[in-house]
Amino acid sequence: MYLYGASGHGKVVAEVAEENGYHIIGFIDENLSKNKILDYQVFHELPLKNIDIIISIGNNKIRKNIADKNTLFNYVTLLHPNSLISKRADVKKGSVVMSGVSINSSVSIGKHCIINTNSSIDHxxxxxxxxxxxxxxxxxxxxxxxxxxxxxxxxxxxxxxKIGRWCTIGAGAVIINDIPDGATVVGNPGRIIKVIEL
Structure with a gap:
């Protein structure tokens, strides 16, 4: 498999892939100054074939742009073996679940999501x-x-x-009210400091 994005986040995703027994061919990154990450080669062009791949970029908009442009790839799902995921939860293609995560019953995780270290998602x-x-x-x-x-x-x-689309919830924020699309929220209790029009 390939990982699209040779960055710090990519290192963590690579280790989740290794834990799942995937053979990593290398990373793909448009930055020509990057030639190697961890023990893997960095390629600067997309292979012209149907490949197993995961987008290993933390930025949600960039991840969406890449997925929208490359619809023919076989996007894999990576679940860290040290995560606890209910048998009744659903994690869709292209998503990665990191170590220490808890996902409880009847949870639905969409495509190309990042469920990062030690986060908890209840029923x-x-x-x-x-x-x-x-x-x-x-x-x-x-x-x-x-x-x-x-x-x-x-x-x-x-x-x-209910939290809307393309919101940013700040570190440590406590969300006790619904949040509209495009809002940035900080603080305890969470307060909206700006809203962008989508």
């Missing part, structure tokens, strides 16, 4: 495509997270909350 949450749940973030039950949203380090979302 019946629905996570749309291209979301990043940062390390140590916690979602109570029945939380909805819209496409492209980034939940920051250590943020907490109480049960039953």
């Amino acid at each position: 019946d949450c629905f996570i749309e495509d291209f979301v990043h749940i940062s390390p140590n973030a916690t979602l109570g039950g029945n939380v909805f997270v819209g496409e492209g949203t980034h939940i920051g380090l250590g943020a907490s979302v109480i049960q039953g909350i």
Whole structure:
């Protein structure tokens, strides 16, 4: 398999792939100054074939742009063996679940999501495509997270909350009210400091 994105995040994704027994051919990155990462070669052009790949880039918009342009690749799903994932949860293609994550019953994780180290997602949450749940973030039950949203380090979302598309939830924020599309939220309790029009 290939990893698209030779960065720090890519190193972590590579190790999850190794833990799952994948043979990594190398990384793909457009930055010509990058030739090797970990023990793997960095290629600067996309292979012209149907390949197994995961997008190993943390930025949600860039991940979406790459996925939208490269629809014929076989996107794999990576689940760290030290994560706890309910047999009734669903994690879709292109997503990666890091070490120490807990995903409980009846959770749906969309395509190309990052569920990062030690985060916790409780029952019946629905996570749309291209979301990043940062390390140590916690979602109570029945939380909805819209496409492209980034939940920051250590943020907490109480049960039953709906967070819109392409939001940014700041590190350590405590979300006790629904959040509209495009909002940036910080603090405890969370307060909206800006909203971009989508």
